[in-house]
Amino acid sequence: AGGHKSYTIGVSNTVQGNGWREQMICAMRAQALVEGDVANLIVAHRNTDSAGQLEDINNLIEAGVDAIVLNPSNPDALNSALDAAMAQDIVVVAVDAGVTAEGAYILSNNQEEYAYLGAKWLFEQLGGSGDVVYMRGIAGVSADTDRDNGFKRALAEFSGINVVHEVFTGWQQDQGKQQMFDFLATGIPFDGVWTSGIDNVIVDAFVESGAPLVPIVGADNAGFVQYLTTVDGLEGAAVTNPGSVGGAGIALAVDILNGEAPDSTTVLVDPVLWENKTADGRATIEGAQNPNLDPEWPVSVTVPGWTDYSMEEIIACEGPGDS
Amino acid sequence: MDDLAVLDASGIVKTFGAVRALTDANLRVGEGEVVALMGANGAGKSTFVKIITGALRPDAGNVLIRGREARVGNPAEARRSGLVPVYQEPSLIPDLDVGDNLRLGDTPVGPFMDWVRELGVEDVRLADMISDLPLATLRILDLARALASEPDVLLLDEMTAALPTDLVERVLTVVRARANDGMGVIYVSHRFTEISELCDRASVLRDGRTVGDLEIEPGVEERAVELMLGQKLDLSHREGAASRGAASGASRLSVRNLSAGPKLTDVSFDLHPGEVLGVVALEGQGQDELFEVLSGFEKPTGGQVEVNGRPVSFSHPADAIAAGLTFVPGNRAEALLAQRSVRENIALPFAARPRSWGPLKLGRERERVRYAIDKLQIDTRAQGEAQMLSGGNQQKVTIGRWLATGVETLLLFDPTRGIDVRTKRQIYPLARELAESGAAVLFYTSELDEVALACDRAIVIFNGRVVDTIEASDADEQTLMRAAYGLTGTEAVS
Amino acid sequence: MTEALRKHAWTMGLLALLVVLLAATKLIQPSFGGPGLESLARAALPFAFATAGMAVVVIVGGIDLSVASMMAVCAVTAATLMERMAGVPAIFIVLAVGLGMGLLNGALIVVTRVPDIVVTLAMLFVWEGVALLILETPGGATADWVEDSIRGPFLFGWLPKAFLIIALVTAAIWIPIRRSKLGLSIYATGSDEMAAFRSGVAVGRTKIAAYGICGLFCGFGGLSLAALTGIGEPVPGPYLLASVAAVVLGGVVLGGGRGGLLGPIIAVFILRIIRTILTLMAVDPNVTTIIEGTIMVAVVMLGTAATLRSARR
Amino acid sequence: MSATDTNPPLARLGRLMRDNPMIPLVVFLILLIATLEVMRPGIVMPFRGGRDGLISTFWVGNLIKFAIPLAMLAACQVLTMLTAGIDLSAGIVATVAAFVCATLSSIWGVAPAVLIALASGLTVGIVNGIGVGLVRVHPLIMTLGTGLIATGCLQVYQRLVINAGAEIPGFLVWLGTGRTLGMPNGLYLFIPFAAFVICLMRFTGFGRILFALGSNERASMLSGVRSWQVYLALYALSGLIAALAGLLYLGIIRQTSLSLANPLLLPSVAAAVIGGTSIFGGRGSYAGAIVGALILRVLDTMLTLLQMPEGARTALFGIIILAVTALYVRITGSR
Numbered sequence A: 001a002g003g004h005k006s007y008t009i010g011v012s013n014t015v016q017g018n019g020w021r022e023q024m025i026c027a028m029r030a031q032a033l034v035e036g037d038v039a040n041l042i043v044a045h046r047n048t049d050s051a052g053q054l055e056d057i058n059n060l061i062e063a064g065v066d067a068i069v070l071n072p073s074n075p076d077a078l079n080s081a082l083d084a085a086m087a088q089d090i091v092v093v094a095v096d097a098g099v100t101a102e103g104a105y106i107l108s109n110n111q112e113e114y115a116y117l118g119a120k121w122l123f124e125q126l127g128g129s130g131d132v133v134y135m136r137g138i139a140g141v142s143a144d145t146d147r148d149n150g151f152k153r154a155l156a157e158f159s160g161i162n163v164v165h166e167v168f169t170g171w172q173q174d175q176g177k178q179q180m181f182d183f184l185a186t187g188i189p190f191d192g193v194w195t196s197g198i199d200n201v202i203v204d205a206f207v208e209s210g211a212p213l214v215p216i217v218g219a220d221n222a223g224f225v226q227y228l229t230t231v232d233g234l235e236g237a238a239v240t241n242p243g244s245v246g247g248a249g250i251a252l253a254v255d256i257l258n259g260e261a262p263d264s265t266t267v268l269v270d271p272v273l274w275e276n277k278t279a280d281g282r283a284t285i286e287g288a289q290n291p292n293l294d295p296e297w298p299v300s301v302t303v304p305g306w307t308d309y310s311m312e313e314i315i316a317c318e319g320p321g322d323s
Numbered sequence B: 001m002d003d004l005a006v007l008d009a010s011g012i013v014k015t016f017g018a019v020r021a022l023t024d025a026n027l028r029v030g031e032g033e034v035v036a037l038m039g040a041n042g043a044g045k046s047t048f049v050k051i052i053t054g055a056l057r058p059d060a061g062n063v064l065i066r067g068r069e070a071r072v073g074n075p076a077e078a079r080r081s082g083l084v085p086v087y088q089e090p091s092l093i094p095d096l097d098v099g100d101n102l103r104l105g106d107t108p109v110g111p112f113m114d115w116v117r118e119l120g121v122e123d124v125r126l127a128d129m130i131s132d133l134p135l136a137t138l139r140i141l142d143l144a145r146a147l148a149s150e151p152d153v154l155l156l157d158e159m160t161a162a163l164p165t166d167l168v169e170r171v172l173t174v175v176r177a178r179a180n181d182g183m184g185v186i187y188v189s190h191r192f193t194e195i196s197e198l199c200d201r202a203s204v205l206r207d208g209r210t211v212g213d214l215e216i217e218p219g220v221e222e223r224a225v226e227l228m229l230g231q232k233l234d235l236s237h238r239e240g241a242a243s244r245g246a247a248s249g250a251s252r253l254s255v256r257n258l259s260a261g262p263k264l265t266d267v268s269f270d271l272h273p274g275e276v277l278g279v280v281a282l283e284g285q286g287q288d289e290l291f292e293v294l295s296g297f298e299k300p301t302g303g304q305v306e307v308n309g310r311p312v313s314f315s316h317p318a319d320a321i322a323a324g325l326t327f328v329p330g331n332r333a334e335a336l337l338a339q340r341s342v343r344e345n346i347a348l349p350f351a352a353r354p355r356s357w358g359p360l361k362l363g364r365e366r367e368r369v370r371y372a373i374d375k376l377q378i379d380t381r382a383q384g385e386a387q388m389l390s391g392g393n394q395q396k397v398t399i400g401r402w403l404a405t406g407v408e409t410l411l412l413f414d415p416t417r418g419i420d421v422r423t424k425r426q427i428y429p430l431a432r433e434l435a436e437s438g439a440a441v442l443f444y445t446s447e448l449d450e451v452a453l454a455c456d457r458a459i460v461i462f463n464g465r466v467v468d469t470i471e472a473s474d475a476d477e478q479t480l481m482r483a484a485y486g487l488t489g490t491e492a493v494s
Numbered sequence C: 001m002t003e004a005l006r007k008h009a010w011t012m013g014l015l016a017l018l019v020v021l022l023a024a025t026k027l028i029q030p031s032f033g034g035p036g037l038e039s040l041a042r043a044a045l046p047f048a049f050a051t052a053g054m055a056v057v058v059i060v061g062g063i064d065l066s067v068a069s070m071m072a073v074c075a076v077t078a079a080t081l082m083e084r085m086a087g088v089p090a091i092f093i094v095l096a097v098g099l100g101m102g103l104l105n106g107a108l109i110v111v112t113r114v115p116d117i118v119v120t121l122a123m124l125f126v127w128e129g130v131a132l133l134i135l136e137t138p139g140g141a142t143a144d145w146v147e148d149s150i151r152g153p154f155l156f157g158w159l160p161k162a163f164l165i166i167a168l169v170t171a172a173i174w175i176p177i178r179r180s181k182l183g184l185s186i187y188a189t190g191s192d193e194m195a196a197f198r199s200g201v202a203v204g205r206t207k208i209a210a211y212g213i214c215g216l217f218c219g220f221g222g223l224s225l226a227a228l229t230g231i232g233e234p235v236p237g238p239y240l241l242a243s244v245a246a247v248v249l250g251g252v253v254l255g256g257g258r259g260g261l262l263g264p265i266i267a268v269f270i271l272r273i274i275r276t277i278l279t280l281m282a283v284d285p286n287v288t289t290i291i292e293g294t295i296m297v298a299v300v301m302l303g304t305a306a307t308l309r310s311a312r313r
Numbered sequence D: 001m002s003a004t005d006t007n008p009p010l011a012r013l014g015r016l017m018r019d020n021p022m023i024p025l026v027v028f029l030i031l032l033i034a035t036l037e038v039m040r041p042g043i044v045m046p047f048r049g050g051r052d053g054l055i056s057t058f059w060v061g062n063l064i065k066f067a068i069p070l071a072m073l074a075a076c077q078v079l080t081m082l083t084a085g086i087d088l089s090a091g092i093v094a095t096v097a098a099f100v101c102a103t104l105s106s107i108w109g110v111a112p113a114v115l116i117a118l119a120s121g122l123t124v125g126i127v128n129g130i131g132v133g134l135v136r137v138h139p140l141i142m143t144l145g146t147g148l149i150a151t152g153c154l155q156v157y158q159r160l161v162i163n164a165g166a167e168i169p170g171f172l173v174w175l176g177t178g179r180t181l182g183m184p185n186g187l188y189l190f191i192p193f194a195a196f197v198i199c200l201m202r203f204t205g206f207g208r209i210l211f212a213l214g215s216n217e218r219a220s221m222l223s224g225v226r227s228w229q230v231y232l233a234l235y236a237l238s239g240l241i242a243a244l245a246g247l248l249y250l251g252i253i254r255q256t257s258l259s260l261a262n263p264l265l266l267p268s269v270a271a272a273v274i275g276g277t278s279i280f281g282g283r284g285s286y287a288g289a290i291v292g293a294l295i296l297r298v299l300d301t302m303l304t305l306l307q308m309p310e311g312a313r314t315a316l317f318g319i320i321i322l323a324v325t326a327l328y329v330r331i332t333g334s335r
């Protein structure tokens, strides 16, 4: 990136207090710190809806940022603010999910693929027929809808698979655990569980109630990945969904500011599936583990080819302008 | 006038859960007639008034106006039918000003203001907030509002109970004049003097049943009491008059040049153990402030208070209580835990201080509460929640609290407000009894005849100062009245 | 004159605080001007309507925990309708839906005699569910002119249209009511329900009307959400706690009978501009939460202390 | 003799319900459980065959296990509501306590971690008490504000311990997930706790004063109560209870999260109110709140098991809560 410029980058995020999003923010900070050209990072990070995100983006524009990296609450709702930003030559990068604003760059985890991959693996484990429990996120939220599309696509490919319980966990640990206890108690048998990221409490529910374990699909959260190697009799798979995509977003924004824009405005980070049934898979999981990491954090703390920070730097969670 | 009865309520029945407030209540009022509705505390007078005016629905019975079935489903309907009440509790909206309160009930402003002046209250403006006005003024505004809507029948439920003597006189005069113009009046009061001055006839309720109709004539009191209580009560016997304990030794409470707010300017007096000291004053002469200061609610702006010879300064009622000064306010709403039981109300002071926050001594508590209930003859039929007691019984509960706890110095602010004859006649000796056992009692009363019955001496406050001290033996109503109006004390005493 | 000043001291104080904060913003970010004001007003739009509705029910002596859910219902209704029909009739339908929901809340409170907080807590779930039933996932569309109507300045360069809308709508709804018998009844019921009943106020109908007005404001709130985002989101936003905070900050007494709508709406702007300032100053977002909480508590503490002092004469 | 006596059995039943408001609540609870058993035969029964043989999941045990932390948080609401207050910081305090305990356990050991967790709850409670009691801020705003502040502090703290890992103290796991005779070990904590709260409310001077303050603050002052002392003690106690509930919840879920117990806040208010506690102060029952918590949990299960769109589920939840309280008010005549 040659001669030192001093960019100010704004960040907008609408979910607070969730391990995945906290990792995303830390990745952004760490990446901004290692990029020599970023002088300041303004983070608007709170629990709010699309209208609130519009407010935050407008405030960032007001603060005179050079680029905005956001995790959009909805692909369509933010266009007015994003158009206003781009009209002032502010670079817009959406991470994690897409936006429909013309000219915005998108660097997103492919949520539909995320769900499809895990569901397909699960259905294959069951030999193409059986009953599954489908534990979703928050009803009416974009990411949940995208994942639902992926799940349905996989379901369509396996006619023998039957969903016996479909429920929204609200992406809350306690709710998911309690719901699983309820399913176990009804005595309606099932053969596998697909979760939208509330995963290790589901394993706990099986173990604590003494019910025989069934294959479980979760995300690459530190806690669940550890369970995949340590819980006896657990067959399962973790689908990567790196929060560090936020760091990649910062890197992309800096590249664009420096005149190195990619050809396509859309970059999809495709998820990877780690399962613990094959030796290969187990080796990958062993390698990815990090027992000291916050159990809600995804273990994949970097996006190869995009992020440049070290493990220590993302854990320090410090950006330019801090300290 | 009989066949033209303006109001005829008959066979009214009302139960609240297990409490039968009215079993068979009847009342007829003719044009221009003033009928007293009498009965002991809890007899059902207020309930009756509320049913006639639509604030409560009866279980049975009917209300006729000029012979026709009246629509009294709610207060607005009753008002349209010409039945307008002044309830026992103030019914103005605290957060609205006077003008808005009038607009709310479509009361014409001009007549209202005329009535207010006629009733002897001068300093009320339409922009005054209700919550800033004293209780007595509110009662007058309530009445003026009722008069301004030109009712066919006016129902007054103990509306004079919270008024000082001068205002009572004005009220009686005005109501009499309106009755002479043809308005029917139902008048609820425990004060015989008012009833004999104002009313044509009295209807007596006992335990929710109308037990008799009396013409007002000399000697009717005896008969009324007999009907009300179902027993004889010797009215001529003036308890306590004989047992004047001489004020002895050092003073318990000594007040010097006390001032507070604009109204209380310079008050000094001594209160001795074994003494009941009366306080006599017209409305707004500073007596409210005096009691507020002594009970620890307000800080004085000047002067000094000594308890047992030591100067004290209270920043909270708890300080006053620690110094032995306990206060019974005149407005029972201030002192009552409306939703709690009679027992908890009475036992409240036992748990007040942090060191008594631990386990309750239930046996002791039961005994003390029992004692207070018996002493005051509190009607405990509805004891689960104090708000369901009749007005007079609520008043008794607020006094009972300090009987149960035991007192050194008791500050009573108009304690007999709305209490029936029998209990009143028990409260005077009670005050004396307390005094004899070593307590000191400061006794403000708006009923001047009580001074002679209960007190050893009385101080008269006028314009924020003590203008006179009168011995009980000289405390006839005329003397007190003259002094209270600030007509020089020396003449009065001599 | 002094009377009026004393009565409105709290509102005046808030207004002064708002001016100070605006000046501070200008100091921190010298380029802050028309567009900044405009985005501030737009951000305040849904909060202002939620707060206005909440203020009315608090004045009548209640509380409505379902405001955010009702706004979600109105937003999704607006977005689904406008996909299919002309904007103007759609707007009227949405407002009618809001009014209807509010009236139903009020009617349930009056008929069941269950405390308001419980009824509206239950209705919070009901309306949230209804929003999800109308639109399972964010979507729909709004007419372009609706989106444009809240964007940009009006006539003069600096007066945001969104601000004008807040002022006009609240004034058009509240001033006639305030002047009428209904307004008096609302204050009377909130101040002392028993006394109001005995003064001839139809307490039940007054409450239902107040909740209806709240619902109507939520209708405007939902419309403004749809206009802001161009879509409808079935998930309730953070408007419940924010509106309660703004109502109390704005000088409306919880328990009823006192306060108005002007104070709470000024409070909404204060809360929004604090967020703008914190973003402009690049304050750590975690610290932002702490600061917002502290400011809220501190302002109310100061206000309470001041009123206590003046009440003590 | 009078109208009430014409229909003796019904009238007597009505009076019985009025005098013992717990009865209709418990009846509701049993009815709900019966409905559940009809919906899913066998769910309430302790032992049953599954596809792979015996499953020892004891549903009633789970019901109680998850109801306990909710009931504990409901205690915060019942106690504060007695004085016409509310504690909206309770959910966050529980979350903070759980998070602090789990992260500090692996750094400083279990005992200091538990103590610090409880102390943080106590601190928030004391701040609430000062605000409500001394500065006279409305409890709703005060606890909302301290809740926000605590959330921010938790976020800041979280950044310091990303790398610390988390350790759930063994005794909390035992309390949270262990069972004795099919019943959750959490009862070892909860039964003494509930007995304490009920006795506090009924048989101590402090309980008396809480009811008194909520009924009429001026009357309490007149009797010598210094209300700030009461508010301070009350909110401090509430903070402590919330922290304790958070610790137990940590043992139950065995997972830390920055929003672990936050979703329990609204249900804790609902449990208190369903149980007959008046938000206007002066009336309340903790036993009722416990049944309220159980009712809410049974409802959760019912809705989880019902196959219907999420919107309908959510709406139904609200409708049932409203119906239960409306019926309760109708039967007991209280509000």
Ligand SMILES: Nc1ncnc2c1ncn2[C@@H]1O[C@H](COP(=O)(O)OP(=O)(O)OP(=O)(O)O)[C@@H](O)[C@H]1O
Binding pocket: B016, B017, B019, B020, B021, B039, B040, B041, B042, B043, B044, B045, B046, B047, B048, B088, B379, B381, B382, B387, B388, B389, B390, B391, B392, B393, B418, B420
């Ligand atoms: N809302 C209520 N619930 C239960 N009981 C009630 C209620 N209102 C009144 N009562 C009971 O009805 C009876 C009659 O009360 P009411 O107020 O009519 O008496 P009153 O004659 O006006 O007495 P007082 O002279 O003391 O004012 C009392 O026993 C009272 O406890």
Ligand SMILES: Nc1ncnc2c1ncn2[C@@H]1O[C@H](COP(=O)(O)OP(=O)(O)OP(=O)(O)O)[C@@H](O)[C@H]1O
Binding pocket: B350, B351, B356, B359, B360, B361, B362, B364, B365, B366, B368, B404, B405, B406
């Ligand atoms: N918990 C209780 N239950 C019943 N009665 C009580 C209770 N606490 C106090 N009392 C009664 O109230 C009165 C005042 O008691 P209190 O303890 O307040 O007095 P005290 O002067 O402080 O006494 P001591 O000096 O012994 O502490 C006594 O008559 C006592 O019998």
Ligand SMILES: [Mg+2]
Binding pocket: B045, B046, B047, B088, B390, B391, B392
């Ligand atoms: Mg009465």
Ligand SMILES: [Mg+2]
Binding pocket: B041, B158, B390, B391, B392, B393, B418, B419
């Ligand atoms: Mg009376």
